[in-house]
Amino acid sequence: MLASTSLLSSSSTTRTSDDRNAPTMSTSEVKKAVSEFEDIEHQQPELVGNAGDEEFGGTEERKKLEKKLLRKLDLRLSILIFIYILNYIDRNNASAARLRGFEDDLHLKGQQFNTLLSILYVGYILMQVPSNMLLNYMGRPSIYLPCCMMVWGMISCLTGITTNFVGALMTRFFLGFVEAAFFPGALFLLSKWYKRSELGVRTAVLSCGSLISNAFGSLVASGILDGMEGKLGHAAWRWLFFIEGALTIFVAACAIFVLPDFPSTSHGWLSPLEVRLAEQRMVEDVGISDENADAAQTSQVAGLRMAITDWKVWCLALALTSMVVSLSFNAFFPTLSATMGYSRTDTLLLCAPPWGFATLVAFAVTRHSDKAGERFWHIAIPLVFGIVGFVIAASTMNTAARYVSLFLMAQSYAAFITFLAWVSNSIPRPPAKRAVALAFINAFSQLGNVAGSYVWPTGWGPSYRYSYAICIATNGFCIVMCYVFKLHLQRINKRFEKKEQEEGLPKGYRYLL
Template identity: 60%
Template sequence: MADIKKKANVEVRHIEDDRISNGPFKEPSLDCDAEFGGTEERKKLEKKLVRKIDARMSIMVIIYILNSIDRNNAAAARLRGFEEDLGLHDQEFATILSIFYVGYILMQVPSNMFLNYIGKPSLYLPVCMVLWGGISCLTGITHSFVPALLTRFFLGFVEAAFFPGALFVLSKWYKREELGLRTAILYCGSLSSNAFGGLLAAGILDGMEGKLGHAAWRWLFYLEGAITIAVAILAIFILPDFPSTSSRWLSPTEQRLAELRMIEDAGGEADHDSSTEGPFYGFVLTVKDWKVWWLSVALTAQVVGLSFNSYFPTLTSTLGYSRTISLLLCAPPWAFASLVSFVCSRHADKTGERFYHIAGSYVIGIVGFIIAEVTMNVAARYLALFLYRNSYGICTACFGLTIIMCFIFRQHLIFLNRRLDRGEEIDGIRDLRELIDDAAEIQEVSVEEIQHARKGFRFAY
């Protein structure tokens, strides 16, 4: 064992010495843009490529709208007899809403590991859409608590594939300075679903009561599930796979550029695993990465702070208006939230700053909680978007925790960037030379290109 450690130390010293003359932080002489006709021609080609990617990725927003609508339609159905027809009592409705997240949590990580393994998001995500659309339809035929509980559990199980899968696909196609805006546009799908879903539910619940002998809330599940299945079939032909396997809609030059620009942006990391790696290897790296844990706690606190969303139609109904008006009142706050999200993310991409954009948004949310807590004025409560007073302390605390964890995350990234500035290796998993050689072999590029990419890589915070 001592001999192994001694050998490892010798190899590490050799690598550190080798960096001085022929390492990843030496500026390579290779012109990486020459194969595209020079720097200016590459910029033109890259703009064209990004537009093509945007056109295909736009269907992600529609899918996320449907994903969120199918997730939250039980809250709208509650206003038209869902609880009464199923004979729900006490906390059974809350249990039906909560059980969704059990399946959702269980499936998210395995789903992305499987997606990485098969490398076919254009098939995997639409198949999951068909499944959750079908399960949504099945919710409409339930007549008691247990069947409704089971459909909600399995709905969460298959819906879990989309959001982490969508972020994974976006990260395979967009550079860091492009990703913030695209992620925000995707997330606007969820925000818009609260507005659009309320309008759709108002129309269905108001006009479909008694049609073909079915209650309006059952039609809500039938129709929204059917729409999801229809869009899923269309998505098979639109969604892209990964850059290395997207030759059917990209020219060879565009495909080459799509791969190379992601290599440069990721600091030379490979687009796919080597023969000695796999999904479980990536899982191990994730568990050992502190950056993931900081962000996970922040996102968990955020989700808890936004948990009122599942009851939003019920909350707006406390304002004293009719059922239809209560559903329509769900739309304006989320339409405004979508606009703010778009503007904030675009500015964050332009400036390259992340933390203060995130923290500022949560501070505004905390102000909204405080407004709602200190007044019973209807206009002020609606403006604040939060209508039940008992949960204000919990939601405010969660938003505060989110800000704290994002700050810790930011400081950790600053620390890692300083190590990179000093020429230190931060992967901590395997030999630097082996990492560079493997990435070059997998991506079919030169070692010099990988070295060039690693030299300029820094974390954005």
């Protein structure tokens, strides 16, 4: 292990404070670094400089300090939930506006509304990887993320003044371009502070912002669309964009004073001992600190190349893309709810309970996944229940059965959330590679949203049998890909076990399956 660490250090120049002046790595060096980091992830305790509990006043004092640290972290990072709620509301409010004249006022025809939905993901895909690379380089998420949020809030407001398809198309494109900074950046921020056994629940807490937004957003949209028609001469759907965009800007201003930075750049709200504990926790969890891991690479560009040459990243990206296609019903949830034949207001209100149920299921599944230290089955089982929901919806027009199917579809988001935690667990180091991998996998998966925008054409309604058939197929493909990935991680863990037995080493890092 010492030899491998030394070899990696000699193959690259230690990173300086000005990362941009560092030499680049050749393709062979990148592939070698990827292989070496797989060993570093399996570091033994004596190689990471574990200071023990004495540094923190003994075992009991450390436990108290750790609980205090986690409470502080959870309180500050809880604002990410509100940001994510607004992120999704601003992204999906076009679907609610569609019920109150959005298409008619903008003179949309044919597939133009679907194009407005899909164009957002073009900008979203293009910006995620560069954004996370910039975030890792800056080390100041408390400034970077809220500033991006303010910009997308202003763009959302501008959507309310558009008068034609081209204007709406431009605002939707740039909305996705700026919103791209938030979700991969938030996942990377969580991975900087929480251990593997803590990450699933925290990812669920973050991701449940999207589930809550589907419930809460429908209720807010219902109130605005019913109460603001004709106010100051504007249609109600325009007020939807004005009000929700202004709320986003306000929360962004508050977030600047609440969001934490990374452990190595956090000051003021943590004591020096708490900062040291935060860093030590991550060393003990993975085997090497983020700072030491970053020293083994030469630049953010090297992190990019290490990520895109690792086949695990591509496997996860394909699996998530397939899952996202099956989850495309989310953007058309009001439309699917409307097939039950209720009024516009009742349709929006009926959207809330399934997403409330999905939130509870997601918390339960991710919490159990963390405790059990298992990921695959906690992904596969919710997807299977989602398939059951698609089958029910495709096979009957019975109102009660179709409403039950909406609950089963919505709960499949528990698999999506658990999957995100699996990504962070499976690519822990170096941070520059992890930042790119999280962004790349999430960005690549948005191709599923682009395709999903065309999976639900009006001509296939109200039964949408073909749409549900596509979702069943993509869900099944995702399960197969996840199983293949699980088998690969099993082989790596067995290799670790064999090495420990041959060299008489204590148990080191293990991938969660």
